Amino acid sequence: MRRIIILLTTVFLVLSVYGQRRGAYMDFKELVHDFGKVTQDHPATYRFEFINTGNKPVVIHDVKSSCGCTTPSWTKRPVPPGARGYISVEYRTLNAPGKFHKTIYVYSNAKNSPVKLTIKGEVLEKKNPVEEIYPFKFGNGLRLSNRFVNFGVLFKDQKRTKTIKVYNSSSANLTVKVARDRLPAYISAEIDPQTIPPKGTANLKITFDATKCNDWDFVRGRVLFVINGNLYYRNWVDVNAVIRERFTEEQKKNPPIIKFEETEYNFGTIKQGDIITHEFKFTNTGKSPLIIRKVTTSCGCTTTFYTREPIKPGQSGVLRVKFNSAGKMGKQHKVITVVTNSPDPTSNRVILRMIGEVVPRR
Secondary structure, rough: OHHHHHHHHHHHHHHHHHOOOOOOEEEEEOEEEEEEEEEEOEEEEEEEEEOOOOOOOOEEEEEEOOOOEEEEEOOOEEEOOOOOEEEEEEEEEEEEEEEEEEEEEEOOOOOOOOOEEEEEEEOOOOOOHHHHOOOOOOOEEEOOOOOEEEEEEEEEOOEEEEEEEEOOOOOOEEEEEEOOOOOOEEEEEEEEEOEEEOOOOEEEEEEEEEHHHOOOEEEEEEEEEEEOOEEEEEEEEEEEEEEOOOOOOOHHHHHOOOEEOOEEEEEEEEEOOOOEEEEEEEEOOOOEEEEEEEEEOOOOEEEEOOOOOOOOOEEEEEEEEEEEEEOEEEEEEEEEEEEOOOOOHHHEEEEEEEEEEEOOOO
């Protein structure tokens, strides 16, 4: 009898918590995990668990990390009220000695979205053999210490340079050049020296010049090599940065504000192959002209159409989104990211969503 009373009391308390929250709500056990000191032998992984303490299912739309060195995975299915879900995070420790502090943002339909998670720790130094110091193998015995270069946040008036170590593991000289004709205008790179002796090293310097980049938010590019006269197009160094706008105090005081009538559209149930078009209507409720800098989607099946012209205060506009369900099946959660010229954090980067279900066409 005592066990039954305790069980009923627990159920009552849980239901009471759920009853206090309308809608979906992600309640994490912890928001910060400290790995302490770890080695470079294996990636550092951790699983953040949460319980849905709301009264509607939690649907995770997207999870973003602060750098490419951190890879998240998460519960793909809707999490019913009272059920548990997870966000799993993997931090690549190889060739990354020193302290680290990374953030992960969880975007969902929950009332407390986005949720900020943090991992931190320290990767210990390690004396590695050549294959571990230079783990990325290119053509003719060329090896690199890294093939992912993240420049982080760059303002439009900034440029930054980073260096990668290059190693010749072959028994002959290697002549290595950057394929300059394959570089975007905002990326420059050079190898010094270009002729690398057997077991010798060189430095690859890569510069990201945001002043030459006609793009915003997350931007990427590639660095390809010509080794002994041959272009190696299957091996490249991946370069990325987040381009931000630097605002004056006057702009901060009189910002444009993009206000959408809705940020989520449920198209219900459609048949595979159907095309859904929806217009997200918005108004500039701010004090200066609004410019949509960039719109990206989470899937190539989703395309957008919008005006590039400035929208004056008080004027309205439309962002048209088209979803092509060809090849899709089941629950669909498409994320549209809108980047504007607003210094206001609620308007600088806005998340829109299209959700629904695709069923077979019979």
